Amino acid sequence: MAEVYRKFIQGQLLRSLEAAETSVxxxxxxxxxxxxxxxxxxxPxxxxxxxxxxDVEAQRALSELVRRSDLSLADTIRxxxxxTATDPRPNKALCPDPLEWLLVGYEQQSLALKSIRTGIQHCFHPHGAVIPHGQDIERSNHKxxxxxxxxxxxxxxxxxxLGTYMVVDKDVAARxxxxxxxxxxxxxKADADPRTEARVIHDLSFPRGASVNDASNQADLPPLSYEHVAALARRIESIKVRNPHATVKIKRGDVKAAFRNLFGHVDVCAKFAGSLPRQGAVVVDLALPFGWTGSPAHYGVFGGAVTFLVRRESPATLVPGSSDRERFYCYTWVDDHVLVEQDHDDRLELCEVALRLAMLAVLGPRSINEPKFTHWSTQSRALGLDWDTTTRTVSMPPDKIAKALLRIRELLQSPGVSRTSLSQVLGSLRHVCSCIRSARPFxxxxxxxxxxxxxxxxxxLSAGAKLDVLWFEHILVHGQLQGVPLRYFGALPEPDVHIYMDASDSGLCALHPASQAFLRVQFDEEERALIARNAFSPSTYGSNFPQYSQSCAGDTHGSQWSRIR
Structure with a gap:
């Protein structure tokens, strides 16, 4: 019944959007x-x-409109x-009125509503370097x-x-x-023929010192924070601890076009233009582009709204008479939404309905990316990792390990590294940091x-950087990144045994209070010589303070404790 209601709501919203598009x-x-x-x-x-x-016809008509009426860029976009005065929304798919009450309690509600009604606004800093306007229009694209x-x-x-790009003749843009x-x-794009489909990136970081990103005011962006992926592990573990025999399943949902659902204010759109020299055209991007430093933060407001709505619902709020009042769980990473629930009664079905309804309410009737919605399963790939809720483990996929190793070895063999190659390596190594906490400093x-x-x-690469990269290579080869227990993932469990260790210039000492035992290891002559040559930094207590600590422990407990042989 809930799914029938969801489809009805989507149909109503779609008809309303089509009517608005006719008005446009x-x-x-x-x-x-x-x-x-x-x-x-x-x-065609x-x-x-x-x-x-x-669409050369649209380009022709719009360009001629500007020539004859001398419209400003802002008025042309409108x-x-x-x-219009009665409906100033830049994206007719987004409706603010229902969100006035649906998002009550959401901390970013006012910003979301303002962005829907007028478009994304931003106060740019004046550019440090001014580019001659004609030179700006003639700018070439990347290779x-x-x-x-x-x-x-x-x-x-x-x-x-779709109305997200406005194209005019070059001479019109020069006005x-x-x-x-x-x-x-x-x-x-992955799994796409690059001859016909690719992701368009707007290089808003060029030229350095005078780019759109340089002029962006970080203080004028909404706060951006992502929940660590370890939250998924904690969710699975919490269900299993509560009910060890429960079947836990995962489902991943995705927003279609993500940033492209959010349109900029007319003044902001002026900063997001590009050139097509062969066509003699200038393209004005009317939606948030990939490449602007503010796009993730502003989209985060809407992605967070989807999560807020899902987490507020339960089977009892969707189905009258249900006694299940436990709220649903939804994890969000940009446009990916991951659901983790116990397979009990109709909870899985209703949780998916809640996610779909939330997407419709916040981002409109065309926002659901159907091909990217997965089936409920105990084994699922989410956020670049393989999750198994039955064995309660998480793994770094073998193909990602192989890709990371390839990039690392290419980096080590190269006489010089570029910013792009370092970015690619970091993208591959982030999964290692999720599985192994000690990798984070490297x-x-x-x-x-x-x-x-x-x-x-x-x-x-400097000698130190090479050692850091080599450390990751060893971890990828020997680190056992398959089947990491969820209880170790992202956080350490409570220790079962407490062993206290310390060192001095002469040796090591380990204390095991529970068994009233201690272990002392003396450094040999070669080790002591190496330590002496290191010239340890002086401290308040001096390098022999740990040695004094060992003696103090021995004097205090020596009569009761035994030495481990």
């Missing part, structure tokens, strides 16, 4: 006709040679998105965008059809002094090296 097209048509511009006819997305092309030009056009065309052109780049040192690395040149 009417606003555009009225604006064209008012200045004598022929409204655009339909333009693919030419006879299977190459993607822009016309394209159908923003990846040239190589994958067909995929770039595919994405831009889809955005034109708008506020517009900022940044380079496009393309990154191949990871942090490599991350610090990445942050210090120049953007465009290569530098040799």
């Amino acid at each position: 097209r009417a606003v555009r048509t009225a604006a064209f006709l008012a200045v004598g511009v022929q409204p655009p006819a339909s333009s 997305p693919v030419d006879p040679h299977d190459d993607y092309q822009l 016309v394209w998105r159908g923003q 990846s965008a040239v190589v994958l030009a067909n995929s770039l056009l595919h994405s831009i065309r889809d955005g034109q059809d 708008w002094p506020a517009i900022r052109i940044s380079r496009f780049g393309c990154v191949p 990871f942090q040192r490599i991350a610090a090296l990445y942050r210090r690395s120049p953007r465009w040149s290569r530098r040799p």
Whole structure:
């Protein structure tokens, strides 16, 4: 019954959105006709040679509208998105009114509602270096965008059809002094043909010192915090501890297009433009782009709202008469939502319904990425790790271990490393840090090296950095990253045995109070010589203080304690 209700709600929202989209097209048509511009006819997305092309009709009509009416960039965006005095929402799929009461108690409710009504706002700093406007318009794209030009056009065309990209002629864009052109780049997607599909990245970090990201005000961004992946382990363990015979299952849901559901305010969109030199066109990105430093934080407000709604529900709130009042669990990482529940009665079905309803309420009727929704299972890959709720273990997938080893060995063999190669290595090693706590300091040192690395040149690895990378290589080969018990994952359990250890210049001492035993190991002559050459830093107590501690323990407990032989 709950699923039937969910489908009904989605159908109602979809019909409302389609009506709003009809109104948007009417606003555009009225604006064209008012200045004598022929409204655009339909333009095929693919030419006879299977190459993607822009909606040249929409580009023509919009460009001519600006020439004849001398519209500002802000007013042109409003016309394209159908923003009127009665309905100023930039994205008609998002509805603020239901969220006025649905999100009561959510700490970011006011920001979410404001973003829906007017678009994402941001107060940029003035640029430290001013780029001549003509030079800005003529900016070329990254080589990846040239190589994958067909995929770039595919994405831009889809955005034109969906209303997330606005394309005009180059001479029209030159009329708008506020517009900022940044380079496009393309990154191949997994399991997709790069000749036709790739992820478009807006390089908003170029040029260094005068980029859009440099001008972004970090203090004006919402707080961004992600719950550590260890929360999933704690959730599974909590159910198993409460009921050892319970069957625990995992399901992963995904938001379609993620950042692209959030539209920028008209003033913000001016910073998110790109150029297509071969087409003589300028593209204005109307949604949050991949590449802007503020996109994750602003999307986090909406992803958090989805989690807030799911965690507020229970079977009793969805099905009248249900006695199960335990609230559902939802873990969120950007656009990935992971559900972990006990397989009991209809709890699994209702938890999924709660997630789908939350996505519909917050991000609209087209936000659910159906192909990315997995089945409920005791074995699932989530957040790059393999989870087994039956054996209560988590593993780093073998393919990710092999990929990490390949990247590390390439790094070690290279005479110089780039910022990109360090970024790729860090992306592979984050899973090691999840499984092995002691890896984090080594990871942090490599991350610090990445942050210090120049953007465009290569530098040799220092001796210390090589040792850090070698440490990770040994862990990947010998670290037993398969079947890590969940109770050790992300946190250490309460110790069963307490052994206190200390060292001095002359040896080691270990105390086991529970058995009233101690162990002392004397360094040999060679070891003492090595210690002496290290010239340990002086401290308040001196390097022989631990030796005094051993003597003190021996004097105090020596008559009762035995020495371990």
